[in-house]
Amino acid sequence: MKLTLKIWRQAGPQAEGGIRTYDVDEISEDMSFLEMLDVLNEQLINDDEEPIVFDHDCREGICGSCDLMINGEAHGPEVTTTCQLHMRSFRDGETITVEPWRAAAFPIIKDLMVDRSAFDRIIARGGFVSVNTGAAPDAHATPVPKENADRAFDVATCIGCGACVAACPNGSASLFLGAKITHLGELPQGQAERDTRVASMVAQHDHEGFGGCTNIGECTSACPKGIPLDVISQLNKDLRTAIRHGH
Amino acid sequence: MSNPALKTSDPSSPDDPQQHDDAAGYYVPGDPIADTKAPGGPVEDKWDTRQFEARIVNPANRRKVSVIMVGTGLAGGSAAATLGEAGYQVKTFCYQDSPRRAHSIAAQGGINAAKNYKGDGDSVHRLFYDTIKGGDYRSRETNVFRLAQVSTNIIDQCVAQGVPFAREYGGLLDNRSFGGVQVSRTFYARGQTGQQLLLGAYQALERQIGAGTVQQYSRHEMVELVVVDGRARGVIVRDMVTGELETHLADVVVLASGGYGNVFFLSTNAMGCNVTATWRAHRKGAYMANPCYTQIHPTCIPVSGAHQSKLTLMSESLRNDGRIWVPKDAKDADKDPREIAEDDRDYYLERIYPSFGNLVPRDIASRQAKNMCDEGRGVGPEVEGVRRGVYLDFSEAIERLGRPAIESKYGNLFDMYARITGEDPYEVPMRIYPAVHYVMGGLWVDYDLQSTIPGLFVAGEANFSDHGANRLGASALMQGLADGYFVLPNTIRDYLADSPFEKIEESHPAVVEARESAEARINHFLSNKGTRSVDSYHRELGNIMWEYCGMERTEDGLKKAIDLIRTLKDDFWRNVKVLGTGDGVNQSLEKAGRVADFFELGELMCIDALNRRESCGGHFRGESQTEDGEALRHDDQYAYVAAWEWAGEGEKPVLHKEDLVYEAVKMAARSYK
Amino acid sequence: MVGVATATLVKNSRSTRSTIALKLLMAVTGLVFIGYVLAHMYGNLKAFAGHDSFNEYAEHLRTLGEPLLPYSGLLWVIRVVLLVSLALHVYAAVTLWRRAQTARGGTKYVVKKNKHSSFSSHLMRWGGVTLLLFIVWHLLNFTVGKVNVTGGATNDPFNLMVDSFSVWWLTLIYLVAMFMLGTHLHHGVWSAGQTLGFTNSARQRLVWKRAGLVVAVVVAGGFSLVPLGVLTGVISK
Ligand SMILES: Cc1cc2nc3c(=O)[nH]c(=O)nc-3n(C[C@H](O)[C@H](O)[C@H](O)COP(=O)(O)OP(=O)(O)OC[C@H]3O[C@@H](n4cnc5c(N)ncnc54)[C@H](O)[C@@H]3O)c2cc1C
Ligand code: HEM
Ligand code: HEM
Ligand code: SF4
Ligand code: F3S
Ligand code: FES
DSSP states (O other), X not given: OOEEEEEXXXXXXXXXXXXXXXXXXXXXXXXXXXXXXHHHHHHHXXXXXXXXXXXXXXXXXXXXXXXXXXXXXXXXXXXXXXXXXXXXXXXXXXXXXXXXXXXXXXXXXXXXXXXXXXXXXHHHTTOSOOOOTTOOOOTTSSOOOHHHHHHHHHHHTOXXXXXXXXXXXXOOOHHHHHHHHHHHHTSGGGSTTHHHHHHHHHHXXXXXXXXXXXXXXXXXXHOTTOOOXXXXXXXXXXHHHHHHTTO | OOOGGGTTOOTTOSSOGGGSOTTBTTBEEOOOOOOOOSOSSOTTTHHHHHHHHSOOOOHHHHTTOEEEEEOOSHHHHHHHHHHHHHTOEEEEEOSSSSGGGSGGGGXXXXXXXXXXXXXXXXXXXXXXXXXXHHTTTOSOHHHHHHHHHHHHHHHHHHHHHTOOOOBOTTSSBOOBOOTTOSSOOEEOSTTOHHHXXXXXXXXXXXXXXXXXXXXXXXXXXXXXEEEETTEXXXXXXXXXXXXXXXXXEOSEEEEOOOOOGGGGSSSSSOTTOXXXXXXXXXXXXXXXXXXXXXXXXXXXXXXXXXXXXOOOBOOGGGGGTOEEEEESSGGGTTSOGGGSOGGGEEOHHHHHOTTTGGGOOHHHHHHHHHHHHHTTOOOSSEETTEEOOEEEEOHHHHHHHOHHHHHHHHHHHHHHHHHHHOOOTTTSOEEEEEEEEEEOOEEOOOTTSBOSSTTEEEOGGGBOOTTTTSOOTTOHHHHHHIIIIIIHHHHHHHHHTTOSOOOOOTTSHHHHHHHXXXXXXXXXXXXXXXXXXXXXXXXXXXXXXXXXXXXXXOHHHHHHHHHHHHHHXXXXXXXXXXXXXXXXXXXXXXXXXXXXXXXXHHHHHHHHHHHOOSOBTTBOBTTSBOTTSOBOOOHHHHOEEEEEEOOOTTSOOEEEEEEOOOSSSOOOOOOOO | OOSOGGGGOOOSOOGGGSHHHHHHHHHHHHHHHHHHHHHHHHHHGGGGGOHHXXXXXXXXXXXXXXXXXXXXXXXXXXXXXXXXXXXXXXXXXXXXXXXXXXXXOSSOOSSOOOOSOOHHXXXXXXXXXXXXXXXXXHHHHHTSSOOOTTSOOOSOHHHHHHHHHTSHHHHHHHHHHHHHHHHHHHHHHHHHHHHTTOOOSHHHHHHHXXXXXXXXXXXXXXXXXXXXHHHHXXXXX
């Protein structure tokens, strides 16, 4: 395959960025999107041009590192991560535009790499169960209905990639946030801190500069793990309850 | 027999391989080494005794004691969270942008624990025994027993954190059996157990960060260890965003930096997995133990082309219903498999191992697949002249059980395969090939998980873990969390009881030396106006390692590999091309540092493999096999841990042997009959 | 900022100050509007019953609640509730809009596609602005100003209405406004359900989305019948 790539290049956080156009040839359908970029990077190095910086690690769809906006779609045209997107999803001769996630809370570091540490800080403000090591009761002490355990698992699969934010017209991280609230809220272990958790995580979410959700739903369409919109409803409900309880 | 694996085997030969040391001339023999920390008494009581004997740091003083944690995967994340809770001042470092992305996240299958919730006769003793046996009697008994003991606490801890393990309708935890053991002791969260466990540890860690006991440094890569007066006192890290070299000093340093399978370039490991943290420590005096012990997993998706960057694992359970075959005639290799007549197919595992068939252990299945492809009977696309793949065919199972049954059992794996290969495995047989998956080798540690450098502790896959020469499925997660939550926090306090240690300044000569050597390396790469990219070297090194130090190792091959590695390494230092500058993100520069260390490691792995002229676990020496191609161990000569000491640039490494003494179990041949 | 994550953790903030609280406000006020337009739409349909019946209804509105409330009492209660709701609704809308603008960041995507989101959901803000302008005009037209563009009498609600809709461009303005109202409600109803936390499963989500569609069609359609009725001569003086 022969492709024309229009890629956002930006030398550093403060630098002016812009789209650069590159041509690649002999791309095989079996390559992943990132392997295609590897090929381009080798080509650039040969031509004494600095290779394109992008985040990636597991290349297996689970670590959540990879994060490219491809032709205006977060993670590209399939419902999967960028690393699991394969070139057979594109046509020979196609022009592909590749951009970084854009959101005020995800500042660009270089080229296609952004800073998603805001997510860590949201978790640090309550995305856990406060249990010290060694203080846990026997695992069978509290049975969890399978239904709740399954829902908790379904939403716990969020990989923290940030595609939801990138796709949301409001730059909201509600899907990410709702996934964690729902995960812990479904389990008996998460009940004690339920109100404080949602109150402080929402506060951190807003503080980081993410937008408010207006239930548009682009986030869930972009989510490689299919986190459903119910988690945002759950988030809202939990916050409403927290307000009622005086938070 | 036409088993090609036997070609190199000749146990009756007069110059019996066991009589001489293949690695003579490549290393210098050193003094034996032994663990001095495990207390006396029966193996059941050792851990309790040690916990009691290990001194405690007065809670009021803990704020004054500082800990550096390199790596925040299962092992490092859980350890940092626990130490933070205890009140120490902890700094964590990881190269990803968040601790949540450590490679532990990719583990699929599950985590073992001797809970015996199924009432099927499991116990701490049985888990202990299975692990020792699985490791082919090359692990340290005391450590393994402790691992089995604390395994139960891990599950309690994780459930309390909200890890959504699979449950039964009654609301209790579900278990499955894994990796050929006879009991169901594996806890799992669908195919994403590692992810859920890591997120649990990550959340515990973030909680401490919120509480201010832990400071997190993401996108920071450790590039050098600081050793002052014989003690590990800090690290030099590179801020991967600003490029700045930072010095961090503390009372103790813990490395939990994961495995080094990426020395093979292609593996199931994440792209950033590296040996740098442990290798830098090795160069400063930490011994590297059993570096050649590598686990190769038979059911991975094959390489599709020369540009492949990594390999994807598929659960081994596929072998329960799939039949493995290659065409009898190499000429059929590129035919549509459905058009190859039954008579023209070679179900080689069923043929060679009639009693075990497709369910032979990982190492045998892997090795035979390689043999088939080496013979030219591999299938799938030709990559660099060879087709590397064998069929894993479900057509018979689909006919017998019906498609819905197969779908419900393996649906998600089939989907993953389809997404990656673009082929429909319900219609066309899957293609699989073995891939490097896990390393059992790592820094040598004693019972306290302390390395040979005082004040340097090592946890998780980074230490020469408790798995001997081979790891059982679902045991790495167990070990990582055992080390992090329960072992390390209890043993490190004995060392810290003597702290705080003398304050050191950044101007201390040892600190300056560490910093300058890191700087010099970086400057070399940036100013070296070479012609070849880092990746191209890494790929070539990986090919050498895979070819000669992969599934089957021979004396000739290993010696050849050492020569090849040395030549390539020289060329790398002279000719590598790293563009850009050091004052910002520079991914080529990061890779260059890692690959430089892989060269040195790769050479040591070959020397270690050369020294161990026996086959045990994941290490298969062509010279040491039974008549039917099974691994042949030599307990009389090799029942030791090989702990290698760095002797200096260009010097031969020094081998220290730790004898493995078995008191609680008897050594026996690992048999699959 | 990349290094030490603790640097920007917030402390002691109130949930009532959060974006979600603002959204709750929008949802509640939005539901008030929905209740109002449903009733108003029903009332308007009396126009098909003729001059007297419509005017009686208008008068009835003013006597409702008597003698507990003074003349026009309930109407005034409704007016106050509506005005306050409007102020809050618009305040929240503007705040969230500005917030979203900043959250998106300075640089726009060169290419951006929307995958599955509805047209209505993207029209909410401009739809809201249209509605605000419409309401201002509408009140001038029928309540506060009683502007009769044909120059006819303004003291008879029914006649004022028929006069107004016999002007083609005025009818057009109303129809456009009703279209905007329809889209606003199409997304707004489901959005309010989601914001209030009533859509915690795929099924509930479907129910609320369907409800959105039904309310939108009924309200926008119902309101449009009157101007169309006038235009086609079904309703006349
Ligand atoms: C595909 C796959 C599937 C697996 N499935 C299973 C399974 O089902 N069951 C099982 O028990 N095991 C499984 N394993 C093995 C298991 O996942 C790992 O052995 C284990 O998770 C390792 O954990 P760790 O904490 O030691 O290291 P890691 O999770 O690899 O963490 C390493 C940490 O060190 C950091 N780091 C590394 N180098 C540096 C440096 N130079 N400077 C700073 N930081 C650094 C990294 O950023 C990271 O935070 C699997 C492995 C793979 C590859
Ligand atoms: C007067 C000017 C108005 C403006 C500027 C305005 C603006 C908005 C905006 C921006 C939203 C949020 C978008 C979203 O949630 O997707 C919204 C939501 C809503 N609006 Fe309006 N609107 C106005 C009038 C109305 C009217 C007249 C009604 C009803 C007849 C109404 C009903 C609703 C409803 C039900 C919602 C959903 C609340 C929620 O999202 O939770 N609005 N409006
Ligand atoms: C074709 C559509 C509509 C027609 C024909 C219509 C007609 C009227 C009439 C005749 C009145 C005056 C009633 C009276 O004074 O007794 C009125 C008042 C009013 N209408 Fe409408 N209307 C329409 C749509 C709307 C819509 C969509 C809204 C809101 C979004 C709205 C909001 C109001 C309000 C707030 C008043 C003032 C009520 C008061 O306080 O007296 N109308 N309308
Ligand atoms: S919710 Fe989905 S899109 Fe958002 S961070 Fe999680 S996995 Fe990524
Ligand atoms: S796209 Fe944005 S507006 Fe809400 S529903 Fe998703 S976060
Ligand atoms: S690189 Fe890990 S999810 Fe894509």
